[in-house]
Amino acid sequence: MKAKPRSLLGIEPLDSRQILEILSLAKRMNPARPRTTLRGRRIALLFYENSTRTRTSFEIAAKSLGASTVVIHATTASIEKGESLKDTGKTLQSIVDAIVMRHPSSGAPVLLSKLIDIPIINAGDGMHAHPSQALLDAFTILNHKKNLKGLKIVTIGDIFHSRVARSDAHLFSKLGARVVFCGPDVLLPEVARELAPGVEIVREMDEAIRGADVVMMLRVQQERLSGMQINVDEYIRRYQLTPAKLKLAKRDAIVMHPGPMIRGMEMTDEVADCEQSVVLEQVLNGVKVRMAILATVLGGKR
Ligand code: ASP
Numbered sequence: 597m598k599a600k601p602r603s604l605l606g607i608e609p610l611d612s613r614q615i616l617e618i619l620s621l622a623k624r625m626n627p628a629r630p631r632t633t634l635r636g637r638r639i640a641l642l643f644y645e646n647s648t649r650t651r652t653s654f655e656i657a658a659k660s661l662g663a664s665t666v667v668i669h670a671t672t673a674s675i676e677k678g679e680s681l682k683d684t685g686k687t688l689q690s691i692v693d694a695i696v697m698r699h700p701s702s703g704a705p706v707l708l709s710k711l712i713d714i715p716i717i718n719a720g721d722g723m724h725a726h727p728s729q730a731l732l733d734a735f736t737i738l739n740h741k742k743n744l745k746g747l748k749i750v751t752i753g754d755i756f757h758s759r760v761a762r763s764d765a766h767l768f769s770k771l772g773a774r775v776v777f778c779g780p781d782v783l784l785p786e787v788a789r790e791l792a793p794g795v796e797i798v799r800e801m802d803e804a805i806r807g808a809d810v811v812m813m814l815r816v817q818q819e820r821l822s823g824m825q826i827n828v829d830e831y832i833r834r835y836q837l838t839p840a841k842l843k844l845a846k847r848d849a850i851v852m853h854p855g856p857m858i859r860g861m862e863m864t865d866e867v868a869d870c871e872q873s874v875v876l877e878q879v880l881n882g883v884k885v886r887m888a889i890l891a892t893v894l895g896g897k898r
Contacts, residue, residue, distance in 0.1 A: 603709050603716045604889055606725040607766040615767060619735050622881070622888035627660040633891050635662035638692040642684070643719070644670045644699045649855050649879055650719050650728070654696045657886035663894075666692065685712040694894050697721075702759075715893045723757050723820065729854050730763035732885040734771065736878050737810055740850050745772035750804045750845075752777075752835055753814030753862055755784040757821075760854045761814060765792040778804035779835065782824055783816065801835055808845040812852045813837050813862040828861070837863040842872065850874045 607615075625631075639658045643651055651667070658665045670684070685708045688695055694715040697705050702722030709716045720726040734744065741747060749768050755761045755777050765775050769792040776796045777788055789795050798804040805811060816826060842851065851863070851873045859865055867873065 602893065603705075603718075604727050604893060605706050605709060605716065605718045607727050607730050607763045607770070610770070612770045615731070615734070615770060618731055618885070618888050618892055619738065621891060622731075622735050622885040625657075625660075625884040625887035625891075627656055627883045627887065630660045630662065631887075632662040633895050634658065637663040637694070637894055639663050639665050639890070639894075640688045640692040640695045641665055641667045641719075642670065642688065642695050642697045643668065644697075644704075645720070647698055647719070649882060650698065650726075653879070653882040654717075654719060654728075654886050654890075656883050657890055658696075660883070660887055661890055663693075663890070681708060682711045688712075689714050694890070717889060717893060720759055722759065723762075724759050725763045726759040726854075727763050727767075728882070728886055728889055729760050730767040731889065732878060732882045733760075733764055733812070733852060733854070734767050735885050736852065736874055736881045737850070739877070739881070740848075740874065741809060743771070744768060747773045747809040748776060748807055749773045749810040749812065750776040750778055750798075750808040751812040751814060752801060752804065752837065753779055753783065754816045755779050755788050755814065757783070757817040758814050761788075761812075762791055764812065765795055769793055769795070776804050776808070779814075780826075780831065782826070801841060802844055805841055805844045808849055810850055810852060811837065811842065811845055812854075813857075814854070815856060815858055815862060832861065836861065837867050839864070839866050839870070842867055842870075848872075852878060854878070 655665050689712045696717045696719050698719040699721045702724035705716050705718040705721050751761050768775050776798055778798050789797055853875045859868055
């Protein structure tokens with residue numbers, strides 16, 4: 597039996613039992629019914645990269661557990677040197693109990709966790725990992741399906757730049773789902789197959805989506821393209837989720853998106869707002885799951 601995670605840096609170190617424990621705790625969480633579990637604890641939200649959903653929901657989650665929060669928006673320039681990241685971490689360590697951290701560089705939270713001695717929760721690092729998003733995605737799927745075992749979960753779009761796709765792939769395959777990635781060569785290199793055991797790559801969207809239980813759409817991350825050429829018209833023609841394409845999935849398939857969603861690019865308005873879309877449900881679930889994460893990491897003895 598593995599120990600309770602003290603930091604949440606990625607999905608890989610968690611086993612399926614620990615994942616299910618966090619998800620079952622999240623079921624009992626409700627931001628409308630605040631708790632005192634973390635009364636007197638202080639949590640820093642250290643964001644070196646922009647965020648709407650993740651930052652807000654971690655803040656609401658922390659406050660709903662009785663913790664106080666301090667939000668720090670850093671500019672990338674101030675942490676370019678390892679030393680200043682270390683100094684920021686050491687400074688925060690003396691005044692807070694945990695750090696929720698987003699950073700544009702893959703591996704920054706892992707690095708910081710080696711330098712300081714308070715729990716770090718990775719709120720997204722570069723192209724590497726976004727474990728709280730993967731947990732809330734699984735939680736949302738479980739609100740609609742009995743379990744993940746045997747489900748066909750297809751993720752379509754910019755897999756290459758997506759920390760969500762990586763963390764989702766690890767988590768979904770740990771819980772027994774069939775993980776299918778679909779996208780153009782440039783945004784979905786063959787190496788993506790090695791992300792998690794059994795990841796399948798299917799280039800044609802019709803084939804990928806046929807019989808899917810879950811269709812996860814991803815944004816093209818323009819800010820990380822650095823010179824990659826994407827023909828937007830061609831992309832929309834081949835990879836946009838339209839009502840006709842959605843019909844190829846199972847009738848009870850759900851449509852997901854981690855946000856921010858660019859309407860008219862990854863999916864049409866009709867799909868974004870259709871009954872099968874659970875995009876806003878993902879946002880609410882984000883608060884519950886982040887409450888469960890904070891309670892798991894920080895709850896119990898001081
Ligand atoms: N919000 C997600 C992330 O932070 C997905 C995205 O930005 O497209 O990775």
